[in-house]
Amino acid sequence: MQEALRFNALDEPVTREGIIKQAKVLRRTQGSSGRGLSLTIQGLHKSFGDHQVLRGVDLHIAAGQFVAIVGRSGCGKSTLLRLIAGLEKIDSGSITFGETARREDVRVMFQEPRLLPWARVRANVEVGLGRERKSPDALARARQALVEVGLADKRGQWPTVLSGGQKQRVALARALVGNPRVLAFDEPLGALDALTRISMQRLLEQVWRDQGFTAILVTHDVSEAVALADRVLVIEDGRIARDIDVDARRPRQRGSADLAALEGSILSELLRGGDERSA
Amino acid sequence: MSLVESLPRLRKLRLPRADGLVPWLVPLLIILIWQAASALGLVPARVLPAPSDVAVAGWKLLRSGELARNIWVSFWRAGIGFVIGGGIGFAFGLANGLSELSSKLTDTTLQMVRNIPHLALIPLVILWFGIDETAKLFLVALGVFFPVYINTLHGIRTVDPQLIEMGRIYGMSDAELFARVIFPGALPSIFVGIRFALGIMWLTLIVAETIAAASGLGYMAMQAREFMQIDVVVLSILIYAALGKLADSASRLLERLTLSWHPAFQKH
Numbered sequence: 001m002q003e004a005l006r007f008n009a010l011d012e013p014v015t016r017e018g019i020i021k022q023a024k025v026l027r028r029t030q031g032s033s034g035r036g037l038s039l040t041i042q043g044l045h046k047s048f049g050d051h052q053v054l055r056g057v058d059l060h061i062a063a064g065q066f067v068a069i070v071g072r073s074g075c076g077k078s079t080l081l082r083l084i085a086g087l088e089k090i091d092s093g094s095i096t097f098g099e100t101a102r103r104e105d106v107r108v109m110f111q112e113p114r115l116l117p118w119a120r121v122r123a124n125v126e127v128g129l130g131r132e133r134k135s136p137d138a139l140a141r142a143r144q145a146l147v148e149v150g151l152a153d154k155r156g157q158w159p160t161v162l163s164g165g166q167k168q169r170v171a172l173a174r175a176l177v178g179n180p181r182v183l184a185f186d187e188p189l190g191a192l193d194a195l196t197r198i199s200m201q202r203l204l205e206q207v208w209r210d211q212g213f214t215a216i217l218v219t220h221d222v223s224e225a226v227a228l229a230d231r232v233l234v235i236e237d238g239r240i241a242r243d244i245d246v247d248a249r250r251p252r253q254r255g256s257a258d259l260a261a262l263e264g265s266i267l268s269e270l271l272r273g274g275d276e277r278s279a
Numbered sequence: 280m281s282l283v284e285s286l287p288r289l290r291k292l293r294l295p296r297a298d299g300l301v302p303w304l305v306p307l308l309i310i311l312i313w314q315a316a317s318a319l320g321l322v323p324a325r326v327l328p329a330p331s332d333v334a335v336a337g338w339k340l341l342r343s344g345e346l347a348r349n350i351w352v353s354f355w356r357a358g359i360g361f362v363i364g365g366g367i368g369f370a371f372g373l374a375n376g377l378s379e380l381s382s383k384l385t386d387t388t389l390q391m392v393r394n395i396p397h398l399a400l401i402p403l404v405i406l407w408f409g410i411d412e413t414a415k416l417f418l419v420a421l422g423v424f425f426p427v428y429i430n431t432l433h434g435i436r437t438v439d440p441q442l443i444e445m446g447r448i449y450g451m452s453d454a455e456l457f458a459r460v461i462f463p464g465a466l467p468s469i470f471v472g473i474r475f476a477l478g479i480m481w482l483t484l485i486v487a488e489t490i491a492a493a494s495g496l497g498y499m500a501m502q503a504r505e506f507m508q509i510d511v512v513v514l515s516i517l518i519y520a521a522l523g524k525l526a527d528s529a530s531r532l533l534e535r536l537t538l539s540w541h542p543a544f545q546k547h
Binding site: 085087103104107108110112114116117118119120127128130131158160174178 | 441442444445446448449450451459460463464466538539540541542
């Protein structure tokens, strides 16, 4: 608890409201409100030209689960995520969501915030409402999403004046405002400095626990994967090489012995796999 | 408070008021030196009349109504020609930026035509239209077309594809995607085209009016040459400078209003 507060304080000045909010979140029990969709992937293949990126991925993700996908660069983890998000066409195999998913149910957050520089923060968040943007409660929902990411006071700003971490928070608010049931993260914190990363990781965990969507996080940072996810998938050569359950209690203690041991074993496996290939 | 401490504060206080005047210091200085040189007889009046003489000539033309009429005629030609040429250039830029087919069909042809200096067409244009208004409008429109076309095309082609993908993910229709992502993204480049075009607009008009016209500023200057009224010639040139500056300021203002999101236009 103490540690959580201190980490947050490094990113933004601590306000009384902030501390109360943080405390509330920490008091919340683990689990979700059950909005997430389950996800089943069978025999998934994808090639770009002659290069086979995914060679038969089979995977089931339970509703509301937080899954991290790690692997060396070029292993196909981002491609898998883009296929789940419907950004690339599937060569063969299938991806099915537990219930019939609408397009708006699956949202992506990228490494780059991809904000419209000519739209103010609030308007950028409203983009996330899609076709519901013109509904009468659009404004209120955008505000609410900005409150959730702690940027309520920035709604009238241009994105260009925000810091990298703040931009990513706006991108998160934009993804959240449409109440997604699956949220896919493609290295969302890769471009941030170490301290901002840690506070963003806490924010991701917090909104995931609040909203109960199914979270799929692609990352090259194994410690991030272990700190956030219920389950870590290691991808090597276009296949799932390991599937590890992380059943540490939340909120997790950064750097605790069991998490560190798990991180070490995943890392050594990743390094070994890479050395074998280059040998 | 020591002097060093108070310096930055003084600077902040003083600059805004002086800011608007600073750009005019150099032109003002030039006019003063020019007036002094004429008064001292260093520059003969037959070569370059004194600024005061030019002002007197201007006053006379203004009272006879000739000046206003000629400025209005030139302004009208420039404006209409700009709207026609810029409009067509913008339309082609959009079409070729958005549609692969349209680009393949017309871009090569347009690039070939672009490399013909449009003023080289003056003899042909005179044969076609005589010294009619159409001739001037045609030349201005042709000159303005290319910078607007090329910069619109460039602007649309260089819109960040990641933003376009983002727009599609969030379910924007083609029309929305254009209005909210592509057009605003292309706007800074379109403005570059417009400012280039404004320069070409005046250049074309001066040349066209000097060669083939019965009214307008260029015609006024040529008439004055016939009668050796060198003060009127110099006056015309100065008016061109002022009008050019005016057009540039107008486009800058428009830029500042529409690109207020752009870091270059934000006050810190």
